[in-house]
Amino acid sequence: MLTANLRSVLCAVLLFNPSSMAAAEESLILGEITVRGERQAPNEEMLTIREVRERPARDLGEALQDVPGLDIVRKGAIANDIVLRGLQRDNLNLFLDGARIHGGCPSRMDPPSFHFDFAEIESIEIIKGPYDLRNPGGLGGMINASSKQAGFGPAAAAHFSYGSFNYLDASLNGSYGTERWESLAGAAIKSSDVPESGDGKRLTEIYPATSPNRYRPEHIDSRAYETSSLWVKGGYKIGSGRSELSYAYQNAEHVLYPYLLMDADYDRTHRINWATTLIDPAPSISKLLLQIWHNRVDHVMDDTLRISSLPSMMVTRPYMMLTDAETTTSGARLNAEWPFGSGMLTSGIDVYRRNWDAVNVSAMSMAYQPQPMIPDVNIDNLGVFGEYSLPLAENLGLKGGLRIDFTSTKAKKLTAARLDSLYRPYYPASALNNETDFTEPSANLQMSWRAANALEIFAGVASVSRTPDQQELFIGLQRMAGKNWLGNPTLESPRNNQIDLGAKWSGKMLFATASVFLSSLTDFIYVIDQPDPDAAGPLIQARTYENIDASMWGGEFGSQIALPGDIFLKGTLSWVRGENEETGTPLAEIPPVSGSFSLRYDNGRWFAEATERFAGSQNRVDMSLQETATSGWGVTDLKAGANWERWSVTGGINNLFDRYYVRHLSYQRDPFASGVKVPETGLFAYLNLAYEY
Ligand SMILES: [Cu+2]
Numbered sequence: 034m035l036t037a038n039l040r041s042v043l044c045a046v047l048l049f050n051p052s053s054m055a056a057a058e059e060s061l062i063l064g065e066i067t068v069r070g071e072r073q074a075p076n077e078e079m080l081t082i083r084e085v086r087e088r089p090a091r092d093l094g095e096a097l098q099d100v101p102g103l104d105i106v107r108k109g110a111i112a113n114d115i116v117l118r119g120l121q122r123d124n125l126n127l128f129l130d131g132a133r134i135h136g137g138c139p140s141r142m143d144p145p146s147f148h149f150d151f152a153e154i155e156s157i158e159i160i161k162g163p164y165d166l167r168n169p170g171g172l173g174g175m176i177n178a179s180s181k182q183a184g185f186g187p188a189a190a191a192h193f194s195y196g197s198f199n200y201l202d203a204s205l206n207g208s209y210g211t212e213r214w215e216s217l218a219g220a221a222i223k224s225s226d227v228p229e230s231g232d233g234k235r236l237t238e239i240y241p242a243t244s245p246n247r248y249r250p251e252h253i254d255s256r257a258y259e260t261s262s263l264w265v266k267g268g269y270k271i272g273s274g275r276s277e278l279s280y281a282y283q284n285a286e287h288v289l290y291p292y293l294l295m296d297a298d299y300d301r302t303h304r305i306n307w308a309t310t311l312i313d314p315a316p317s318i319s320k321l322l323l324q325i326w327h328n329r330v331d332h333v334m335d336d337t338l339r340i341s342s343l344p345s346m347m348v349t350r351p352y353m354m355l356t357d358a359e360t361t362t363s364g365a366r367l368n369a370e371w372p373f374g375s376g377m378l379t380s381g382i383d384v385y386r387r388n389w390d391a392v393n394v395s396a397m398s399m400a401y402q403p404q405p406m407i408p409d410v411n412i413d414n415l416g417v418f419g420e421y422s423l424p425l426a427e428n429l430g431l432k433g434g435l436r437i438d439f440t441s442t443k444a445k446k447l448t449a450a451r452l453d454s455l456y457r458p459y460y461p462a463s464a465l466n467n468e469t470d471f472t473e474p475s476a477n478l479q480m481s482w483r484a485a486n487a488l489e490i491f492a493g494v495a496s497v498s499r500t501p502d503q504q505e506l507f508i509g510l511q512r513m514a515g516k517n518w519l520g521n522p523t524l525e526s527p528r529n530n531q532i533d534l535g536a537k538w539s540g541k542m543l544f545a546t547a548s549v550f551l552s553s554l555t556d557f558i559y560v561i562d563q564p565d566p567d568a569a570g571p572l573i574q575a576r577t578y579e580n581i582d583a584s585m586w587g588g589e590f591g592s593q594i595a596l597p598g599d600i601f602l603k604g605t606l607s608w609v610r611g612e613n614e615e616t617g618t619p620l621a622e623i624p625p626v627s628g629s630f631s632l633r634y635d636n637g638r639w640f641a642e643a644t645e646r647f648a649g650s651q652n653r654v655d656m657s658l659q660e661t662a663t664s665g666w667g668v669t670d671l672k673a674g675a676n677w678e679r680w681s682v683t684g685g686i687n688n689l690f691d692r693y694y695v696r697h698l699s700y701q702r703d704p705f706a707s708g709v710k711v712p713e714t715g716l717f718a719y720l721n722l723a724y725e726y
């Protein structure tokens with residue numbers, strides 16, 4: 034937490050504070066290299082908002098795509114889901130200012146990162162691997178976005194971006210701070226028409242001419258998304274600590290997901306977060322953090338834009354299927370830092386409740402039948418942790434910790450009758466219940482050794498578990514054809530046992546990291562097909578979940594080099610491999626090898642940059658899930674920009690040669706397989722204009 038805050042402050046000073054801009058102007062990138070070198074551990078990554086802002090990233094997934102180890106699931110023009118070292122969904126923790134947030138959509142139309150705008154964000158911290166014990170469930174890693182803080186006096190910033198396909202992203206931030214208090218408010222809007230891929234087709238034109246899931250002709254040229262966000266924050270200084278209360282509202286309307294069989298009518302999000310930090314509140318405590326937060330998301334999706342909703346004998350409403358979902362996540366934490374011996378002990382207690390309730394209404398036979406798809410499920414978690422960091426010698430540090438989580442889950446709207454009729458036939462040998470409990474310890478040990486002035490070596494070993502989520506345990510959707518979608522109420526908590534080795538070189542002109550990891554996943558939650566239990570009866574095959582043993586291994590490389598003549602080079606490379614140890618076959622949805630290389634001229638007043646992004650082919654696929662191979666690709670991006678007093682302008686072209694390409698994680702499998710891959714955007718030109726006061 035402390036390093037994250039310090040890092041935010043450094044980023045803010047280096048990148049945003051206009052008064053320090055002149056001094057830092059000559060060495061903006063050099064400054065970033067220095068900050069990375071000083072602050073970024075070998076198992077961590079950080080992304081500055083400068084890097085985010087220079088490109089037309091529509092969401093956090095796109096913004097993070099050049100960070101080694103990160104990849105995305107492409108579902109449409111926006112709302113890409115983040116993948117870290119081949120792990121995704123609930124295997125990753127994603128927070129805003131340390132507050133947990135979950136999406137409402139059972140198909141992850143609104144992943145956690147979709148629920149805040151970039152314009153709210155100052156920096157993003159990524160811990161790769163299970164090395165965060167301060168939060169429950171960080172099995173694969175932790176991504177924490179830190180929101181902007183008001184500085185001293187008045188400040189304002191305006192950003193405006195426009196690009197191909199009527200891409201629009203505009204935001205306004207204003208703040209005022211005094212010795213004692215500070216306040217900040219901002220707003221942002223984003224919208225775009227449907228982008229075209231390199232073959233000249235829009236994302237809404239990717240379905241075969243006979244598919245019932247294709248878009249109706251009048252919606253092919255509609256908006257791809259429209260979002261608006263509003264945020265306010267007030268802070269009060271208490272000694273050298275502070276107390277802060279923030280609220281944000283986000284409304285996303287008409288978001289198209291060609292990846293899925295439905296599109297979002299809306300996602301409406303409320304976020305409230307209160308955090309108080311006290312410095313030296315008692316002789317034995319150096320820092321105390323108390324935080325309480327609450328988030329709520331309302332989400333409705335349906336197929337009204339698709340052919341499947343055209344009126345027929347069966348379809349007598351504007352939709353053939355509709356899902357109305359709502360989720361709330363609330364929690365609190367109390368963390369304390371105690372100087373103890375020659376080290377520092379951090380301990381804490383935290384609780385959260387995540388409630389998820391989704392009702393699906395589909396035309397079944399001759400009637401519309403509502404089903405408790407996610408049957409109003411509570412997950413309640415109580416955790417305690419202790420973490421001790423000890424400097425063993427001047428150049429050798431040791432850090433270790435232990436955490437225990439007690440979790441109980443209950444599906445309030447899952448009746449015994451529905452469990453018996455819909456779930457039990459697929460699990461005849463198990464006792465099925467609408468509630469289940471877990472008690473899981475997690476632990477890690479990390480060592481960092483400064484082997485030479487510029488060289489730091491990192492080694493870590495960790496064992497971290499997470500709770501199965503509401504969907505994996507209790508989802509229940511009976512369908513007319515295809516496959517049912519069922520949770521498995523007998524799931525155990527998955528666990529990641531991982532070792533990491535990393536090295537970081539942070540010289541004056543060169544910053545480089547290299548890391549490798551090996552992970553043994555026990556009770557990993559994996560998608561499987563259950564056969565039709567009553568060949569002649571009304572039941573059909575089901576797509577469900579089971580615990581498997583799996584292993585993953587891989588590595589990343591990242592570097593930033595400053596050459597004479599204001600030339601900068603940047604390169605990244607990521608690789609991961611996953612194996613299902615039960616069957617000896619590849620794990621599904623593992624990204625191929627990928628990377629980027631860029632060359633930049635930057636004299637502090639203006640810059641020009643060329644980047645080549647690439648991915649290899651992925652032939653290691655899970656045939657049992659009808660996963661198919663994906664070809665490799667490479668695309669070229671160009672950009673240039675200039676600063677003048679308080680103004681800055683950046684423009685560029687992504688995918689210069691208008692290549693048609695798809696990512697490996699670009700299509701949905703059963704039970705909602707639409708059979709199409711969602712391609713990446715073709716040639717895309719953009720202009721960003723920013724004014725900072
Ligand atoms: Cu949805």
